[in-house]
Structures are given as structure tokens and as C-alpha cells.
Amino acid sequence: METAKHTVQYDAVLPAAATANDDDTPTLSSHTLEALKEFLAEQSRAQTEAPSATAAEDDVAPVSEDWRLSQFWYNRETAETVANEVLNLCRLIDSPAVACIACPTLYAYLKKIDPNVPAQILEYDKRFEQYGSEFTFYDYNLPEDLPSSMKHSYPIIVADPPYLSQECLEKVAQTISFLTRPGQTYLLLLTGEVQRDRASKLLGLRPCAFRPEHSSKLGNEFRLYTNYDPGTKLGGWEQV
The missing domain is CATH 3.40.50.150 (Vaccinia Virus protein VP39)
Structure with missing residues (x-):
């Protein structure tokens, strides 16, 4: 598929916002968890929505990028x-x-x-x-x-x-x-x-x-x- 050839690495950014409980198991703060939920929801919307109506009339977008x-x-x-x-x-x-x-x-x-x-x-x-x-x-x-x-x-x-x-x-x-x-x-x-x-x-x-x-x-x-x-x-x- 046309090509991004790289992977988003969530683990590179989340630990800094995490806290630890008494068992030393990393957990996300409520603020970070809410931000992550919002990000994932936005990604989900992006995969289901039709191409933007504001796109140039002559542009061709087969489906939304995944x-x-x-x-x-x-x-x-x-x-x-x-x-x-x-x-x-x-x-x-x-x-x-x-x-x-x-x-x-x-x-x-x-x-x-x-x-x-x-x-x-x-x-x-x-x-x-x-x-x-x-x-x-x-x-x-x-x-x-x-x-x-x-x-x-x-x-x-x-x-x-x-x-x-x-x-x-x-x-x-x-x-x-x-x-x-x-x-x-x-x-x-x-x-x-x-x-x-x-x-x-x-x-x-x-x-x-x-x-x-x-x-x-x-x-x-x-x-x-x-x-x-x-x-x-x-x-x-x-x-x-």
C-alpha cells in the first residue's frame, strides 16, 4: 500500500506520564489515560469518515488512509x-x-x-x-x-x-x-x-x-x- 513505512511507538512516550502502585506495576495517570482515549477515538473517526468536503475538487481520495x-x-x-x-x-x-x-x-x-x-x-x-x-x-x-x-x-x-x-x-x-x-x-x-x-x-x-x-x-x-x-x-x- 502507499506507504508510510514506519510505526508509531506509544511506549516511547507513555512511561514518562505513568505512575507506579505498591506492586511497582506502571499505571497511567487519569490525565494521560484520557488523552490516550481521545487520540484513539480520533484515529477511529479518521478511518470511518469520508474524505473531507474541503478537499480540492480535482483531488482524488479513494478512501481514508489507514x-x-x-x-x-x-x-x-x-x-x-x-x-x-x-x-x-x-x-x-x-x-x-x-x-x-x-x-x-x-x-x-x-x-x-x-x-x-x-x-x-x-x-x-x-x-x-x-x-x-x-x-x-x-x-x-x-x-x-x-x-x-x-x-x-x-x-x-x-x-x-x-x-x-x-x-x-x-x-x-x-x-x-x-x-x-x-x-x-x-x-x-x-x-x-x-x-x-x-x-x-x-x-x-x-x-x-x-x-x-x-x-x-x-x-x-x-x-x-x-x-x-x-x-x-x-x-x-x-x-x-
């Missing part, structure tokens, strides 16, 4: 830039088909710009079943547990692994191999700078100068990697 699933949506500029690149690639192929692995914002923008683009969204979050037959449930821990009809069927694949770990990228790479159509396949990978060497080794990818950004401000630096030379698009391949 940080428990490492979901952080691209901002508009990133989503439009990558979607337009994918659509340009579709024009180079006789029978285009796009696989969007864990990047629902991209899928949504593709459909907004060109409703007829043949695209499939592979996602763990079943809220995206709203996309009907173009939704396929996907768990990266089971990288090839996909319909046989999808095997070797996609000349364009965009992937955004949900975690910045070697294991996650290796399993997503297995999925990419499963989906890849024989011949020329265009691969775009959105993930962290820390995955640069792994992306090169596993998938033969190089970073572009274009820097993806998310609507939420994340601490990790993200990159867009491709297996083809984008020329002047996407800022071109980064020069080494």
Missing part, C-alpha cells in the same frame, strides 16, 4: 505525474494492461484521467472492492497467490511495496515476475531511497530525478525507479 495498513496516499502532483507517464506508456503498446500493486491512488488517478485504461488494482484492503472486477485481493506475504489469468499478462506494472524491508521488496519482486508479460515490460517502483541498491539488484531499476511526495508529510525519502530510460520525462534517470 496507518495500521501503512497507507499514505500520494499528493496530487505525484499521482498525476505517474498516471500520465503510465498512460503515455499505454500508447506505445498494442494491447496495454496496467497492474497497480498496492498503489490505489495511482489507480484512481488513472481512471479519473482515462476511464477506459485497462488497469487492475492489487490490494490487501478490501475497501477497494468498490472497484469491482478490477480489484484483486493481494497479500505480499503470498506473492503468487493470484488468479492464473493474471500470470504473464501485464506489460506495465507499477508497484509501491507497503514496507521498507528487504523481505517485502523481495516478495513484491516475485509478484512482478508472476505478472510480467514476455517481451518489453515497463516497470515503475515507488519506494524509499533506502531500497536503491535492492531495487537495482532484484529488478534492474534506476532512480529518476522526480521525487514522489505524499499528502501526509513523511520522514522517509521516497524515489521513483524504472527499468527503462524515461528520457526527459520524470526528470530522466538520475546521473551517477
